[in-house]
Amino acid sequence: MTDLRTILIADDDEDDRFLVKSALEESVLRFVVQFVENGTEVLDYLENKNKFSDTKQFQKPSLILLDLNMPRKDGRETLKEIKSNPRLKTVPIIVLTTSKAIEDVNLCYGLGANGYVVKPSTFTGLSETLQVLTSFWLDIVTLPPI
Amino acid sequence: MSKSLRYIIASFIVFAIILIRLSWISYKQILINEKSTLMVEHTQKVLLVSEQFISQMKDIETAQRGFLLTKNHSFLEPFNRGKKGAITTIDSLKELVSDNPTQLKHLSMIEELCLQKIYFISKNIDEANSTGKVNLTALENGKKIMDTLRKQVNIFQAHEKDLLAIRMQSKIYGQSLMAIYQIILLLVSLIFLGLSFYLVYSELKRRNSLEKTLESKIDELNRSNTELDQFAYVASHDLQEPLRKIRAFSDKLQIKHKSNLNENGKDILNKMANSAARMQALLDDVLSFSRMVNEQSSNLTIVDLNDVLQHVLKDLSVQIQNKNAQIYILSLPQIFANEIQIKQLFSHLISNALKYTHEGVAPHIKIEYQQINNNTSDTSMKLKNHTAYHHFSITDNGIGFENQYAEKIFVIFQRLHKQSEYEGNGIGLALCKRIVVNHQGFIFAKSKLHEGSTFDIYLPIKKLLE
Numbered sequence: 319m320t321d322l323r324t325i326l327i328a329d330d331d332e333d334d335r336f337l338v339k340s341a342l343e344e345s346v347l348r349f350v351v352q353f354v355e356n357g358t359e360v361l362d363y364l365e366n367k368n369k370f371s372d373t374k375q376f377q378k379p380s381l382i383l384l385d386l387n388m389p390r391k392d393g394r395e396t397l398k399e400i401k402s403n404p405r406l407k408t409v410p411i412i413v414l415t416t417s418k419a420i421e422d423v424n425l426c427y428g429l430g431a432n433g434y435v436v437k438p439s440t441f442t443g444l445s446e447t448l449q450v451l452t453s454f455w456l457d458i459v460t461l462p463p464i
Numbered sequence: 465m466s467k468s469l470r471y472i473i474a475s476f477i478v479f480a481i482i483l484i485r486l487s488w489i490s491y492k493q494i495l496i497n498e499k500s501t502l503m504v505e506h507t508q509k510v511l512l513v514s515e516q517f518i519s520q521m522k523d524i525e526t527a528q529r530g531f532l533l534t535k536n537h538s539f540l541e542p543f544n545r546g547k548k549g550a551i552t553t554i555d556s557l558k559e560l561v562s563d564n565p566t567q568l569k570h571l572s573m574i575e576e577l578c579l580q581k582i583y584f585i586s587k588n589i590d591e592a593n594s595t596g597k598v599n600l601t602a603l604e605n606g607k608k609i610m611d612t613l614r615k616q617v618n619i620f621q622a623h624e625k626d627l628l629a630i631r632m633q634s635k636i637y638g639q640s641l642m643a644i645y646q647i648i649l650l651l652v653s654l655i656f657l658g659l660s661f662y663l664v665y666s667e668l669k670r671r672n673s674l675e676k677t678l679e680s681k682i683d684e685l686n687r688s689n690t691e692l693d694q695f696a697y698v699a700s701h702d703l704q705e706p707l708r709k710i711r712a713f714s715d716k717l718q719i720k721h722k723s724n725l726n727e728n729g730k731d732i733l734n735k736m737a738n739s740a741a742r743m744q745a746l747l748d749d750v751l752s753f754s755r756m757v758n759e760q761s762s763n764l765t766i767v768d769l770n771d772v773l774q775h776v777l778k779d780l781s782v783q784i785q786n787k788n789a790q791i792y793i794l795s796l797p798q799i800f801a802n803e804i805q806i807k808q809l810f811s812h813l814i815s816n817a818l819k820y821t822h823e824g825v826a827p828h829i830k831i832e833y834q835q836i837n838n839n840t841s842d843t844s845m846k847l848k849n850h851t852a853y854h855h856f857s858i859t860d861n862g863i864g865f866e867n868q869y870a871e872k873i874f875v876i877f878q879r880l881h882k883q884s885e886y887e888g889n890g891i892g893l894a895l896c897k898r899i900v901v902n903h904q905g906f907i908f909a910k911s912k913l914h915e916g917s918t919f920d921i922y923l924p925i926k927k928l929l930e
Contacts, residue, residue, distance in 0.1 A: 440711055
């Protein structure tokens with residue numbers, strides 16, 4: 319289990335988490351998927367705080383898929399905090415959101431997002447997108463050491 | 465012209481006429497008064513001169529008596545002087561009353577008497593000179609003539625005094641008339657001033673209150689517009705979420721549980737998925753429309769429409785090739801506009817022209833440009849006066865539409881055809897209109913069913929520094 323890399327997915331919507339999880343299950347399980355429900359939990363997870371204090375179970379992620387619209391700390395704030403934290407900013411973050419607004423796209427790239435993906439409307443589309451994303455970020459790209 | 469403005473102008477004209485008329489009457493009266501003053505002076509002069517004549521005649525008489533009594537020749541000198549003087553005085557009197565025949569008649573009698581008198585006196589003097597005696601009868605005759613002369617002069621003066629009285633009266637009458645005119649003039653001016661003040665004041669007050677109402681209306685409108693935009697944006701945004709899930713889950717159902725569904729079930733599921741997809745497309749359109757409303761006409765740059773059209777045609781190249789379309793573009797200008805919006809505008813209009821075509825007929829699309837200086841007061845179009853416009857027209861030979869729909873087609877989600885006949889959501893022309901409105905312009909459509917349509921776009925020419 320420790321050999322497998324971790325993907326951290328932040329999404330407040332249970333259905334979306336279910337869909338993403340099912341879509342990821344389509345591909346061979348080559349990684350651990352962890353879900354959190356808001357920005358505070360993302361940061362807690364990265365810092366191994368509160369309920370994520372178990373460093374064995376909650377390993378540092380190789381990729382974060384971040385929803386923008388979440389309660390309490392939303393994706394934009396979370397992105398800003400991670401990318402301005404020297405210890406965390408090397409973790410690649412892909413924004414995965416329903417927002418097509420050009421303002422959000424500009425904002426996220428401005429804050430240092432590594433990619434911006436509009437959630438596909440169909441399950442097939444979602445599967446394919448996640449397939450491409452994971453193979454690019456986990457197989458093709460050389461990531462900084464954890 | 466507003467009713468009150470017309471009222472103001474009318475009353476102004478009326479008062480101006482009254483004032484001019486009154487001033488004219490006063491001016492005339494001044495002339496009359498001046499004339500009657502002159503006449504009075506003239507009469508007084510006549511009286512003065514006639515007095516002078518009498519005293520000259522007295523001098524002559526006195527000189528005669530002096531000489532007859534003393535035989536002293538020194539008395540002859542005032543006599544000769546008086547003689548000449550009296551004749552000159554009569555001449556000047558004649559001149560003075562030349563306009564009055566009665567007085568002239570009186571004067572000629574006076575002149576005759578005067579000449580007689582002078583003649584008798586000269587005779588008396590000559591006789592006294594030669595005989596050394598005084599002819600008493602002649603002297604008496606002389607006195608009689610003198611009395612008649614005096615009487616005659618009195619008649620003359622009485623006549624002149626009557627004239628003086630009449631003239632004095634008319635002078636006084638004229639002066640009092642003048643005073644009345646001046647008072648009327650003053651009163652009318654005051655009324656006019658008061659009325660103008662009242663009109664201007666009430667008009668200003670009315671405008672002020674209108675302005676305030678307008679401002680509050682604009683505020684209200686802006687607020688509700690902003691709320692509406694936000695509403696449309698949030699609604700379509702939030703509606704997308706459950707819809708996306710419906711699509712994703714039905715998709716998952718179709719893929720993962722295919723084997724558990726019979727053909728009917730698959731068909732129903734398919735229909736549901738299609739409806740959801742269409743709903744999402746509609747929401748996307750609402751979203752882009754409300755975004756367009758929010759954006760207004762920001763990000764203005766110099767846009768070369770030749771480049772824009774080239775891009776648009778490149779984007780539409782597949783449709784153009786499929787339909788074997790002919791597109792004619794005349795030379796287009798550079799305009800000051802939001803490039804993205806202008807590109808969308810032409811893209812929508814050209815893709816409409818490519819879409820609504822007769823089966824099997826190659827579309828011919830013509831894009832023309834003309835700069836117009838709208839100095840005409842042609843109100844049939846809503847173009848503003850004294851504004852220069854870019855006028856673009858896009859003409860096609862497509863299916864056209866009945867002219868009664870010429871305005872309706874610009875309303876969002878209004879379609880003239882079934883979705884199955886020509887695909888589309890009814891957003892394109894609404895967006896076009898929005899874009900044109902964002903640029904303070906106008907868009908009009910005219911068409912003949914089965915023959916083709918023309919879309920006219922008018923964009924006001926903006927200066928860079930504006």
